[in-house]
Amino acid sequence: MSPSVNYRFIEGRWLLTLVLLAAVAWSLFFVPWNSDVVHSGGAAAALEILRALFSPELSPSFLLVAVEASWKTISFAAAGITLAVAIGFPLGVVASGTLVSSPMKRWTSIAVVRLTLAVLRSVHELVWAWLLVLALGLSPIAAVLALGIPYGGILGRVFSEILNDVPEGPLRSLRSAGASELKVLAYGRLPMALPQMLSYAIYRFECGLRSAAILSFVGIAGLGYQVQLSLDDLLYSEVWTLLLFLVGLVVLVDVWSGLVRKSLTT
Numbered sequence: 001m002s003p004s005v006n007y008r009f010i011e012g013r014w015l016l017t018l019v020l021l022a023a024v025a026w027s028l029f030f031v032p033w034n035s036d037v038v039h040s041g042g043a044a045a046a047l048e049i050l051r052a053l054f055s056p057e058l059s060p061s062f063l064l065v066a067v068e069a070s071w072k073t074i075s076f077a078a079a080g081i082t083l084a085v086a087i088g089f090p091l092g093v094v095a096s097g098t099l100v101s102s103p104m105k106r107w108t109s110i111a112v113v114r115l116t117l118a119v120l121r122s123v124h125e126l127v128w129a130w131l132l133v134l135a136l137g138l139s140p141i142a143a144v145l146a147l148g149i150p151y152g153g154i155l156g157r158v159f160s161e162i163l164n165d166v167p168e169g170p171l172r173s174l175r176s177a178g179a180s181e182l183k184v185l186a187y188g189r190l191p192m193a194l195p196q197m198l199s200y201a202i203y204r205f206e207c208g209l210r211s212a213a214i215l216s217f218v219g220i221a222g223l224g225y226q227v228q229l230s231l232d233d234l235l236y237s238e239v240w241t242l243l244l245f246l247v248g249l250v251v252l253v254d255v256w257s258g259l260v261r262k263s264l265t266t
Helices: 003-013 013-028 041-053 060-096 103-122 126-137 140-164 168-176 183-220 223-230 236-265
Strands: none
Touching: 041 236, 060 103, 060 140, 060 183, 060 223, 060 236, 103 140, 126 140, 126 183, 140 183, 168 183, 183 223, 183 236, 223 236
16 A cells, blocks of 8 residues: 555544544444443333334323413514524624724734623523523523523624625625725625525524424423323323424424525525
């Protein structure tokens, strides 16, 4: 084998694959391979849960509970994403550095705001939920803030990148006509970046539905809260009904978001 081939092998993705495989193999040596690794009654419990999938709870009273929990989950997700956009959009604009012409002020504002966005999104929404429930109690505001704060950090970071990736040609034309950076943003960057920004915000709304359901496990009303109640009572048929409602919500939002994205590109 020639030296050039060896060099390509070392620098290529094969080396990364071998390193990852070696890391996995090395980690297996630290697993306590005894009877505690697999629960003795786990197989029977898994089979019981699987059988419940074919007989979900469909009584009118429980379906009403599932519908109410689904509506609360959608409400939390919509309110949380709305707050996230309100946080992420202005911070994303500042983090893009498109409003400041002075290099020193530009890089200072970028560094400060991107650090702020990193702090917001580095804490998981479930951790935010625990903290906010301790501070505010089991309030819908706690759920909305727990979604809006980290998602605002994520949206702000992505929005700044989208604004920076806008083609420079039309922007130079605006500047040559005497437009300020604010007008360049309003009449140049935003119109070109808005479809992609809206598309990503809708995608985050899909993620917000799942997150809102998970946040319910801390006691905030929603699908996750009802799932927890059913699990505590070992009512697996009810659990599957609630999970099917969650899947239905995600599918509906996915179809809706696809129609919105299609309308933006046509």
